[in-house]
Amino acid sequence: MAAAACALASAAATVLVATPASADAALRVHAQARGKFIGTALATSPLANETAYRNIAAGEFNQITAENAMKWSDTEPNDNQYTFSGADQIVNFATANNQQVHGHTLVWHNQTPGWVQGLSATNMRAAMNEHIATVVGRYANNPTVVSWDVVNEVFEENGSFRSSFWYNTLGSGFIADAFRAARAADPDARLCINDYNVEGINAKSTAMYNLVSQLRSQNVPVDCVGFQSHLSTQYGFPNDLQQNLQRFANLGVQVRITELDVRIQGSRTSAKDTQQATYYTNVVNACLAVTACAGVTIWGFTDKYSWVPDTFPGEGFALIYDNNYSQKPSYTAVHNALDNGTPNDTTAPSTPGAPTASSVTSSGATLSWTASTDTGGSGLAGYNVYNSSGTQIATSTTNSVTLTGLSANTAYTVYVRARDGAGNLSGNSTSVTFTTTGGSSDTTAPTTPGTPTASSITSSGATLSWTASTDSGGSGLAGYNVYNSSGTQIATSTTNSVALTGLSANTAYTVYVRARDGAGNLSGNSTSVTFTTTGGSSGGCSATGTIQTQWGGGYVVQPVTVTNGSSSRTSWTVTFTLPSGHSIVGSWNAVLTVSGNTVTARNAAYNGNLGSGASTTFGFQVARPTGDTSTASGYTCA
Structure with a gap:
């Protein structure tokens, strides 16, 4: 790709030259005819061992995402010991079949080795930059690999930053750092931020919207936003999906559906198949209606290898082919949504006038x-x-x-x-x-902010406020950066206050503020303020559960936040109590066992290592008797 391709982040990318589609053509042919991609996530084992899997993957899709082979745990399981066999397998397959590859994912709180999670701030930032430079740089000159999920899942459901080891160690500044490192490694790749439960307009998607707007105002190279779209027929469809895609597009970024599946609770029925097909239709139509939506990637294509049953016990059948590689109604739904119904037109339009x-x-x-x-x-x-x-x-x-x-x-x-x-x-x-014209002529920094004051101090957070700066350089005051005593940026704000989250209990923090203008000039450092968070203990850990959503027959607890004490640990166990008649029907990011009304949650293989004050999260879904409004309680951690 040429350098200009990445700069024009507002545009929807077409992965292949469009050709006329016949009514019974493959999905990729119809997608090309609509100026979109239709993609799938591929696993390396069936790709190597099953002819039917390879044939469908090659014939139906024009974009490929590696389900796991490009994640940190697969590419750099040990410090500076890289392995690219799986990633290369995906890229080589895509190249052979005239497909493009979307790299997934560079910086994520899951499937990142323990050796990364326990590093100091300086070493963690260095490890992140080096990993991005190596992985992205490997494919920078390969025309098959055109885009990357640079940062993945950085928000909690309420719109606050996820208390991951990245955030707890580096503050929110790691996001901008990661994008800049990716741009340095490949000036031409399209760089994306990706998350789940952001399909509709809600607290989480609005936080994503505000972050993307802020980062782009700071010239951070965020080119696109990915909406994972892991949906379920037991919940309503996010009917404001198209509106939400368009509001992000209006920021000048490309948007895309990155991990679509629609899971079914219990067994398949004709009615559930129909509802699933409707959800698939709605997603594709929403993307088709938004010019800046580049396409739709389905997270796998056959139920035989779906991640859903292992993650959501009692649910499955989420994809467009069944276990035997037969097309389901959801395949037909995607096909018909992409098929524009005019297969006999082979006459090209007249050539446009000179622009x-x-x-x-x-x-x-x-x-x-x-x-x-x-x-x-x-x-x-x-x-x-x-x-x-x-x-x-x-x-x-x-x-x-x-x-x-x-x-x-x-x-x-x-x-x-x-x-x-x-x-x-x-x-x-x-x-x-x-x-294009020259860059900004504004070289005048804003005035230095007033001394910040700390209020609303808790065991995990505090609110800072300060006297606002002024800017006379012409580009306007853009916001503020907040730094800790070592000079690491830990937060940003567009106003003269900010709420810090994810802090460690009973810990002293010294912070200062710098103002920034629209041209990127930074003011001097404000006077520092020192405050100490409340509560906590020198060891052990704590757990807090948050109800994400509930209905008559059940509820979802997401997140359960596990916060470590002062001593590093390699594992954790959280216990909690279910009311009588309640039962666990799904969980993620932890291994749950049930004995009577007591549930024991143990860390997954990838999130047991927690440094001093670090946090991680897991979640679960519960079924309960109709009319019962009680929820799980009594979270303890050891």
Whole structure:
């Protein structure tokens, strides 16, 4: 990919050149005709050993995500000891089948080896940067690997930052650091942040929205946002999905569905299959309706290898093929949503007029051109915009488009092709070359913030406030960075206050604040403030459960936050009590056993190592008698 491709983060990427689709064509053909990708997550073992698995993966999908083979635990299980056999297997398969690869995932609180989790702040940041440089750098010149999930699942359900070992050690600044390291490793890759339960507009997705907006205002290279979309037929569909995708797109980022599956509770029935198919249809249609939605990735394709039954006992059948590789109604739903119903049109639209560039700034430009016409019957669907190397960098449904995220003082050469409803593409328009203007001339830093004061101090958090800074340089006050005594950034805020979370109990913290303006200038350091969190003990651990959602016949506890004391540990055990008649029906990030009404949760293989004051989380789902409103209680940790 060319450098301009990553800069134009507002555009929806097409993974392959669109061709006309016939009504019974593979999913990937219909997706290409709509200017989207249809992807799947692949596991290395069946890919190596099962012909049916390989054939479907190769024939139906035009984008591939490695289910596990590119995660930290698989690529660097020991410090500086890398293994890429699984990752290379995925990339080689995709290359052979004219598919593109989305790398998953670089920085995550799960499936990260214990040797990383216990590092000091300095060493952890160094390990993260080195890991990203090595893994992303390995594929930086490989045209098959085009994008990465850089940071994964950084929020709790209430919109606060997840108290992961990353956050507890490095503060929220690790997110920006990871993106900058990824951009340095591959200037052309599209860089994504990814999370679950952000499909609808809620506290968690709004926190993601605010973070992405903030990071982009700080020139952190966040190019796209991934919406995992692990759905269940026992819960309502997030009907504001399209609206939510569009609000993120309006920030200038690409959006994509990254891990779609729709699990069914209990056995399959015709009614449940129909509901599942409707959910699949709704997701695909939402992506099709948003220009900046690049496509949909299904998390696997056959129920035979789905992660769902192991994670959600009593649930399954979440994918579009059954255990025997037969297509389910959900396959037909995806196919029909992608199939635009006009397979007989093979006449391309007329070539667009030469584009002209206007409103050129240091980071964007508006292109416009004389509209094409279409006589083939399927109608003009829109336009694709390409850079000089032939990489698609934007799409539009009208004869103009606004490009954003460009580099200052840089020449761009672009051309346009029209597309119709059947996926036929016109010839190339004449190219236009334009040069963005210079960078910001603002070199004046904001004034130094007032001395922060600490209030609302608890065992795990505190609120800081300070007298606001002013900015006279012209780019405007953008916000504030909060640092600890070692100079590590631990929080950011767009106002003159911030709530710190994930702190250790009975611990003294010394922090200071710096203001930043729109040009990236930083003020001097404010005077420091020292405060001590309350409660806690010098050892042991604690556990707190939060009810995420509940209904007449059950509830979900997410997260249960396990917070360590002052001594590092390699395992933890949490016990809690279920009311009479309640039963566990699913859990994640812990291994649960039940004896009477007592539940014992033990750490999973990847989250038992906790440093001093570090935290991790797990969750579970409970079924209860109709009309019973009681919930689990009495959480203790050892």
